[in-house]
Amino acid sequence: MKNKEITQKYAYKVLSFLLILTVWKVLSTRFSPLVVPTISSVFESLLEIFMSEELLKMIFLTVIRLLIGLTIGVGIGLVTGILMGSSKIFKEILFPIIGLFQTIPPVSWVVLALVWFGFNGRPAIFIVVTSTLPIIAINVYEGISSIDQRLVEMAKLYKYSKEKRFIHVVFPSIMPYFNSAFRIALGSGWKIAVMGEVLTTSDGVGGMIKLARLNVEPENIIAWSIVIVILFYISDFLLGKTFFRKESDQC
Amino acid sequence: MLTVKLHQERNDVLMKRLLYLILTVCLCLSLVACGGAPEKSEEKNAELPKEEIVEEDTNKNSEEPITITVGVPTAPPALPVLRMIETKALGDDVEIKLNIWNEPETLIAMVQDSEHDMFAFPLTVVSKLYNKGMDVRLMNVNTWGVTYFMTSDPDFDSWDDLKGKTIYVPLQSSPPDALTQYFLEEAGLEVGKDVEVVYATTVEVATMLASGDAVYGTLIEPQVTKALMDNQNLRVAFNFEDEWQRVTGTDTKIPNAGFGTTQAFIDENPELVLDFQDEYEKATIWANENPEEIGILAEKHLGLKAPLIVKSMPNMGLEFKSAINSQDELKMFYELIYDFNPDMIGGKVADTKLYYEK
Amino acid sequence: MLIVKDIYQSFGELPVLENINFMVEDDEIVAVIGPSGCGKSTLLNIISGIEKPDRGTVSGAENEIAFVFQDDRLLPWRTVWQNISIVNDKDDVDVIKKLIYDVGLEGFEQYKPAQLSGGMKKRCCIARAFYYKSEILLMDEPFQGLDYFLRQKMLKMLLKVWNANKQTVLFVTHEIDEALMVANRILILSNRPSSVIKEIKLPSYEERNQKPCGLNGIRREILSIISK
Numbered sequence: 052m053k054n055k056e057i058t059q060k061y062a063y064k065v066l067s068f069l070l071i072l073t074v075w076k077v078l079s080t081r082f083s084p085l086v087v088p089t090i091s092s093v094f095e096s097l098l099e100i101f102m103s104e105e106l107l108k109m110i111f112l113t114v115i116r117l118l119i120g121l122t123i124g125v126g127i128g129l130v131t132g133i134l135m136g137s138s139k140i141f142k143e144i145l146f147p148i149i150g151l152f153q154t155i156p157p158v159s160w161v162v163l164a165l166v167w168f169g170f171n172g173r174p175a176i177f178i179v180v181t182s183t184l185p186i187i188a189i190n191v192y193e194g195i196s197s198i199d200q201r202l203v204e205m206a207k208l209y210k211y212s213k214e215k216r217f218i219h220v221v222f223p224s225i226m227p228y229f230n231s232a233f234r235i236a237l238g239s240g241w242k243i244a245v246m247g248e249v250l251t252t253s254d255g256v257g258g259m260i261k262l263a264r265l266n267v268e269p270e271n272i273i274a275w276s277i278v279i280v281i282l283f284y285i286s287d288f289l290l291g292k293t294f295f296r297k298e299s300d301q302c
Numbered sequence: 303m304l305t306v307k308l309h310q311e312r313n314d315v316l317m318k319r320l321l322y323l324i325l326t327v328c329l330c331l332s333l334v335a336c337g338g339a340p341e342k343s344e345e346k347n348a349e350l351p352k353e354e355i356v357e358e359d360t361n362k363n364s365e366e367p368i369t370i371t372v373g374v375p376t377a378p379p380a381l382p383v384l385r386m387i388e389t390k391a392l393g394d395d396v397e398i399k400l401n402i403w404n405e406p407e408t409l410i411a412m413v414q415d416s417e418h419d420m421f422a423f424p425l426t427v428v429s430k431l432y433n434k435g436m437d438v439r440l441m442n443v444n445t446w447g448v449t450y451f452m453t454s455d456p457d458f459d460s461w462d463d464l465k466g467k468t469i470y471v472p473l474q475s476s477p478p479d480a481l482t483q484y485f486l487e488e489a490g491l492e493v494g495k496d497v498e499v500v501y502a503t504t505v506e507v508a509t510m511l512a513s514g515d516a517v518y519g520t521l522i523e524p525q526v527t528k529a530l531m532d533n534q535n536l537r538v539a540f541n542f543e544d545e546w547q548r549v550t551g552t553d554t555k556i557p558n559a560g561f562g563t564t565q566a567f568i569d570e571n572p573e574l575v576l577d578f579q580d581e582y583e584k585a586t587i588w589a590n591e592n593p594e595e596i597g598i599l600a601e602k603h604l605g606l607k608a609p610l611i612v613k614s615m616p617n618m619g620l621e622f623k624s625a626i627n628s629q630d631e632l633k634m635f636y637e638l639i640y641d642f643n644p645d646m647i648g649g650k651v652a653d654t655k656l657y658y659e660k
Numbered sequence: 661m662l663i664v665k666d667i668y669q670s671f672g673e674l675p676v677l678e679n680i681n682f683m684v685e686d687d688e689i690v691a692v693i694g695p696s697g698c699g700k701s702t703l704l705n706i707i708s709g710i711e712k713p714d715r716g717t718v719s720g721a722e723n724e725i726a727f728v729f730q731d732d733r734l735l736p737w738r739t740v741w742q743n744i745s746i747v748n749d750k751d752d753v754d755v756i757k758k759l760i761y762d763v764g765l766e767g768f769e770q771y772k773p774a775q776l777s778g779g780m781k782k783r784c785c786i787a788r789a790f791y792y793k794s795e796i797l798l799m800d801e802p803f804q805g806l807d808y809f810l811r812q813k814m815l816k817m818l819l820k821v822w823n824a825n826k827q828t829v830l831f832v833t834h835e836i837d838e839a840l841m842v843a844n845r846i847l848i849l850s851n852r853p854s855s856v857i858k859e860i861k862l863p864s865y866e867e868r869n870q871k872p873c874g875l876n877g878i879r880r881e882i883l884s885i886i887s888k
Contacts, residue, residue, distance in 0.1 A: 085414065085434055170470075170500045204710050205733040208725060209747045209792055219746055223737040253474065253501045264407050265475040266645050267430045 088270035096274035110278060112255040116172050117244040120179025121236065128184045129229075132191025142192070153185040157243060161250045172255065175247030182243045183236040187229070194228030195221075237290060241283050369397045370574070372420045373412040376402060376604045378445050378523065378618040379422035379559050381611075382585035384599040391581040392574065400603060404503065406476055413438060413564070420563040420578065424476040426646050428562050429636060432656045433648030437565035439658040440625040441579050443632070444586060446555035447543035448619035449478045450526050452511050453518045454535040461489030461540075465496050470511070470519035472504040477558050480639045480646050481542055482520045487642065488549060511536055524606065527614035543619075550634060557631045558619065568658065576660060579624065586622040590615065625657035632657075661686055662707070662796060662828055667716035669702055676702055678853035680716070686795075689822065689829040691839035694849030695886065700832040701730055703849075704798045707830065724794035728785045728802045728831075734773040740784050741769040747792040759787040762817050764810065779805040786814065790821050799831035803838060811835075815842050819865075836882055840868075840875045848885055858885055 078087045100106045131149065135142040160181050164174030198221060206216045248257020256275050263271035374380035380400070387398045401418060403409040406427055412418040413431055423440065431438045457463070464486070471479050483493055491497045502510070508525035510516035512532035521529060530536055546556040561582060568575050589596040593615040597608035625632070636651045644650065667680035676699040684690045694700055705711040707718050708725050734743050744759065745751050760766055763783040773781055786802055803811045819842060822829060833839055839846050846860045860878060862868070868875060
């Protein structure tokens with residue numbers, strides 16, 4: 052029974068993949084390869100990427116920048132979210148500032164970041180931080196605000212120590228909020244990191260996309276975009292595994 | 303009774319929500335409609351003149367005004383066109399419209415859309431587009447040399463002094479970049495390992511060299527003159543033309559950029575293209591002889607500072623030579639880059655069909 | 661001894677409890693009966709310290725209090741076993757095992773509240789309350805949702821545990837028969853705003869066992885008071 056379910060699930064995935072390929076093939080016959088690159092040219096580019104140490108290094112750079120940006124963003128976001136959740140004063144002060152981070156377009160941050168950090172990878176990291184921070188902060192704040200007060204009352208009545216209260220009431224209440232926020236931040240983080248790279252560096256996946264644009268190589272643009280999609284799926288998968296494990300942790 | 307009242311209230315809320323929804327949808331639709339309309343009329347205008355030309359191709363002085371949309375940077379290749387606009391060089395009924403590109407990417411996009419007719423091309427870009435299957439044609443080479451290596455380091459002497467340093471280069475994957483990398487490799491330096499190359503826009507490189515944030519950089523006119531004015535410690539270390547002659551063992555000049563168009567445009571307007579080529583040559587000569595006037599035009603149309611143009615005119619390398627007549631230099635240029643990094647010119651050395659012939 | 665004195669409580673404009681006065685002796689089981697919405701849960705919340713009354717005092721409730729809430733308040737992300745064991749610092753495995761057996765949840769130790777029925781959740785709450793050694797035990801409709809046999813079983817268990825641990829028990833119920841079976845005294849609350857209309861002292865357990873029909877009179881009396 053279970054095997055059937057698994058095969059079914061993968062069958063649908065394969066089907067949708069084939070559908071994309073078919074549409075692509077049709078489009079590539081109707082348009083010039085400068086507008087719709089052929090499947091084979093993109094495939095060749097992908098192979099080239101995965102077989103070249105130089106190009107794999109580019110992927111590594113983007114990954115590193117994303118990780119650093121996410122770590123800083125999550126760190127600051129957590130602290131901010133907790134502060135906002137615990138005190139009304141902090142909430143009133145910090146909320147508008149978080150709003151700024153949400154609404155100021157990444158491109159504007161780029162200009163400032165270039166001045167502050169220079170033409171290295173740091174503006175790209177900075178932009179990832181600006182996009183991650185509000186997502187985490189707001190969701191953690193929401194999580195804290197939504198803690199079931201009745202459970203808190205029960206915990207107080209049964210004289211749970213502060214530690215117990217955190218481990219058994221607060222933390223599990225906030226986890227779903229943090230989890231979904233982190234997943235969202237990761238997804239948009241890839242896009243933002245690459246965009247930051249396109250605007251500020253000549254390396255990393257973004258730098259490669261920029262170069263492909265300059266050299267009129269649309270097949271490379273698509274190939275590198277596919278790389279990012281693959282990286283996203285891998286990271287999302289790994290994330291699912293770790294967080295799933297955490298939930299069933301026995302205290 | 304209570305339940306009836308509740309139902310009524312619920313309906314009211316629903317009606318309110320529905321009203322707001324309809325309002326929002328109407329607003330969105332009206333925005334889309336208004337946004338779409340002007341574009342449509344522009345398209346119609348652009349199409350009309352071309353049709354006219356096809357019908358009356360021998361009669362240049364038709365009743366309908368023709369508009370040629372030209373994609374140019376705020377750089378030397380644009381200057382002769384300014385003169386042509388002022389004198390209506392192609393006739394009273396031919397209007398030349400300028401669209402500025404600042405990054406090669408913008409230019410590449412302009413060539414691929416259907417709204418631009420002629421372009422100032424860095425030679426690398428026209429080669430890439432040609433090799434990728436676009437029917438572009440190079441009409442002439444209009445800038446030679448024009449690229450310099452600047453530094454504020456008084457001890458800088460030769461290319462290998464750059465070991466361990468960072469240099470700033472504008473126009474990634476264009477001739478200044480290609481040549482800089484070529485000269486570095488020739489001096490035995492590996493980009494990325496021995497020298498760090500940072501790409502930025504021409505203006506950014508100029509600003510950084512002027513402020514001292516960048517100690518070494520490649521730059522083109524007229525930014526070179528401006529940067530020198532802003533920073534007393536800055537000097538021209540190398541003239542790329544001299545370096546080129548040293549490397550190739552010739553006394554030719556480096557071709558840098560030129561004017562071009564698409565074969566489709568040539569087919570539809572053969573007379574016009576011929577006229578353009580001739581008038582452009584005349585305007586180029588005039589510009590070199592009348593730097594003050596061209597400076598004024600540059601300020602008027604491109605927002606460049608007139609005195610700066612006047613001062614940098616002699617170094618701008620503005621000189622007309624038809625593409626056909628520049629074949630040797632172009633071949634040398636393209637082959638040099640091909641040996642070095644074929645991606646910069648689109649994978650191969652273009653054949654002579656790239657050059658416009660009358 | 662638990663002393664509840666001059667309690668007044670309103671929710672905004674709405675007065676709920678008025679002039680509540682009663683006492684519960686140590687180790688007494690007192691049942692509180694009253695119409696729905698009359699504030700019985702509010703009363704228990706005030707006694708447990710969760711709510712503060714507008715006026716009045718509660719004394720004798722300073723130490724540990726166990727509470728079986730009307731809305732369970734089990735940790736949704738912990739198992740039956742964990743929900744019970746968390747209330748004490750050290751896990752007394754045998755005691756927990758016995759409690760789970762006594763409330764009839766054997767086999768469900770690793771289940772999470774979402775996987776349990778309403779009645780099973782209630783039983784888990786009861787086990788938790790018993791595990792938490794306390795002087796006072798408050799229960800808000802603890803046997804609601806249980807079928808007759810289970811309810812009988814739970815009431816017997818309550819008496820057994822009470823006999824072993826001797827706690828002061830105050831519990832709220834709708835079921836008069838529950839009170840008649842287990843309680844030493846019954847307090848009847850009026851409609852909103854509630855006050856204690858009547859206190860009925862019940863005969864001892866031996867008497868009740870010997871003369872079960874004797875309770876009928878009390879039952880009638882309670883019914884007539886409530887129906888007004």
